[in-house]
Amino acid sequence: MMNFECAFYGMRALLFGLPLAAISSWLIYKGMVVGGANNIDFVFPWGSIGISVFSVLFVVFVTMLYAISKIKRENIIDALRDDISCDLQILLLPAAEQFLNTSLLEQTDLDSLEHSQKNEG
Structure with missing residues (x-):
């Protein structure tokens, strides 16, 4: 149950964070175009998004392990x-x-x- 709850929190964070990251990336590109960088193309940062997804899931996993170990030690x-x-x-x-x-x-x-x-x- 604890595993499911932690995975749910991680997925919920990604559900809100990934669209915000994509929109922010596109707005940064538009700001650069308005600023005078006309000869660049928008490239979606798949590598950065992958690192972010991995980092969120890793932090949630480590937090879950810590909580489970603390619960097992406590009466x-x-x-x-x-x-x-x-x-x-x-x-x-x-x-x-x-x-x-x-x-x-x-x-x-x-x-x-x-x-x-x-x-x-």
Whole structure:
């Protein structure tokens, strides 16, 4: 499943990247023609496109191998337990901060009230 997902990401990147590369190449050619290079012909850069396809697939493959090796070394139960505790911390942290801030404000209000009563009396 992980292999299929990584291959899917690589193909999706190529699906968007190859047309953009072809259009960019043609626009560079048109810019050169407008700039005064009238005696050159447009040649599609098949070699560069091939290197790009190979590089994308290679990077995806290496990333997949790294992820699979990391998953094999990690205990799934511990990872889920850590993930759940992290999620709980993320959910509970704002409430705890709000509670502490409210408690500090109430304590500050009480301290200022006591201080003003001492000054009046």
